[in-house]
Amino acid sequence: MKRFLFLVGLWVCWAAQAQPVAPIAQFRLANGLTVIVKPDRRAPTAVHMLWVRVGAMDEVDGSSGVAHVLEHMMFKGTDTLAPGEFSRRVAALGGRENAFTARDFTGYYQQIPANRLEDVMKLEADRFANNRWADIEFTREIEVVKEERRLRTDDNPRALLYESLNAAVFVASPYRRPIVGWMNDLEAMTPADVREFHRRWYVPANAALVVAGDVDVDQVRQWADKYYGAIVARELPGRKPRVEPAQAGVRRLDVKAAAEQAYVSLAFKVPALAADGLEARTATPADDDALALTVLAAVLDGYGGARLDRALTQGDDRVADSAGAYNGLWGRGPQVFVLDGVPAKGKTAEQVERALRAQIERVARDGVSQAELDRVKTQWVASEVYKLDSVFNQARSLGNYWAIGLPLDAGERLVARLRGVQPAQVQAVAARYFGDDQLTVATLRPQPPDPNRRARIPPPGGRH
């Protein structure tokens, strides 16, 4: 009987909601921690995320990867929880969990039945404030992180290329270091490095709690006060700006790796959209350019059969098997516009590079059509509706906006601003930002696997 009632209740929740768009609440606790709540009552589930505004870009040379290693160690215990106990408790609640580290932020989340929200708020607040583990836990987990690096980067030629490309594009900006860390930095990392990073950056004023789903704002506020509000406020350390100096001349690099296909990636330094750029009346010309560059990327590569497809990957003498364009748009650090491509059989990376740049030149010379602009704008508008289907994705967007200093309605404002971009603006940015001086080109030079080469020797000091 009880189960029957539950099922009926679920259905009522599901069907009776004609209006899913509830207002988003945002407030700060006395200790400085930000709380963001997005009710969405379509199903009796919730997502609970804790975002910390610290990522790989807050590391320093010699300690690359420490933000990500800390993310792993956050699962290894607190003053009152044994290693692995956090995950066992979340599992027992019927939850799913994970965490992620990026350049700009670190995030932890649980997806749970909505009636278990209080439990995970209590667990996460404890972990944020009281992460504790023995050195042996670090000794084991750092090996897991090295395996992660081998999996994602060392055996992945294009990931290796991007690691080298970033290190060449940026000289002073911390974006130059890989998120997972250089292998030698992982080998040299100590438990103290990780604990110090936690102590320094995991302070309430540097974190935001995001809760979305079948939740009540006042109830979330009460629990947030009770669990997160008890964390002692500490001063947030200052951040050095580490502004990337102007680039004055093309940079080129090759990466050799065992592969069949060559690959080329062109990174052009471009302006980032600032928070004020989301309002037309407070936007700077650089903000307007960042928006126009995003429209340019969509016109080049925003749908099947867009300009890059037509020009590079179709026809009898096609130059590429694939081609793409992407604009970084926003973030805590400097942004790039990337063009990339895989040469077709018999074609070279240099030919692909020329063909990609020729498409930019064509826009700079001839402009874009109103039909192309309308098409990419239609897609953005539709995607704002589709985005509502996933509570998880909504929570992730909100956390992302907070982490890089944007208002919570940044998504809607962005679409509104993109809709206002005119063809002449797109043409103008194509002419302005794609010269040689701001360009870094990385080319993957495929190497045949060497059947006579002996299997790689494990690094010295590795565990067995």
Add this chain to the structure above:
Amino acid sequence: MRFILLFACLLANLPALAGIPIQRWTLPSGAQVYLVESPSIAMVDLQIDFDAGARRDPAEKAGLASVTAGMASRGVLAAPGEPALDENALSEAWADLGASFGAGATGDRMSFSLRSLTYPDLLGRAVALAGRQFAQPAFPATIWQRERERITASLREANTRPATVAGRVFGAAVYGAHPYGYEMTAQTLARIEVADMQALYARAIQPCRAKVSIVGAVSRAQVDQLLGVLFARIPANGGACAAFAPVPEVAALAAPADLRIPADSAQAHLLMGQPGVKRDDPDFFPLTVGNYILGGGGFVSRLTSEVREKRGLSYSVYSYFSPSLHAGAFTVGLQTRPDQAAQALAVSRDVVARFVADGPTQGELDAAKSNLVGGFALLIDSNRKLLGNVSNIAWNGLPLDYLDRWTAMVERVTVADVRTAFARALQPGRMVTVIVGGNP
């Protein structure tokens, strides 16, 4: 991310659908319709499944289902009063609608998916375009020539990667001559012509063979109307189709196989397993719950605990069943530094053998149920997740009250059920082991 893919595997194994009323009816054309009305958001997701997956590929033309599905979006034939649309015109038309329609193939199914906003004018135009594309794909030979070259080149690239090599060798060894083990290669692609695609399409893509699943802000009356448009251009055969010939079952392994492939890579990739169970296996629930404990349950499984948490040997380690129309593989996988491959294999083998011999503890079983039952609502909390569950019910002929019984079916699993099911389903002494890039 701390781990990858594992929940995707778990979800794929859980035929969850609960508490959501499904309307089911059959159209005059024979198409079977499964609808869940979800009015909250002005959007609809629709999936049409056909018995035209890779299991029906001819051996010498492995990949036919997959490339046919891909080519179905590469242009539409002209019709009276309607000009042909080439691949670019078709893509633009979808982009202009803010909607999408495309096809893909798995081992069992060829699936067509439509996503659109439900504003009346937009939805009407999207369905009309889908109806044209669905019934009259152009399959242009010149574009197939190009696509064949592109796919062949990407296969060659993928084959430089140890993970790809391990998966290919594992599939061939587990499935033997069964179509689940067929491998799309440059040679099989070279034998596929557009005439093969047209023939497959004409044979299999018929309303009477369609299982249609829909979740979105549409009523049954609207669905009748839109499916009328969607199927209008395909001959209905009077609502009945002759059955296809059955596909043979996957043969059990007669002996263990231990396959070592050298590779110059930073990690060895290890796969271990055997033919598993069919989707209609009576032990589906004991196996689902048991695999959560063995290698499916995020950070708390036995494999994760022994291989990753206690020994730091791998970032990702998992096990899963692939219950399908035939016995899909039971698979254990991990990646580790080459010199640790032997140790990781020994640990994994021991974990699997002990689990099959002894089953779970009562505590493990209680924890698994607590997660699966407690987290049940997470399997259905978006239209997209619901669609996957509805199509699972439609495809596998599960009862419409399957959703009402799902948590009860999990609750009633006992330690003895899991032990018996695993002992019957798995033979640790006769598994395939593949290690690519191990040292020694």
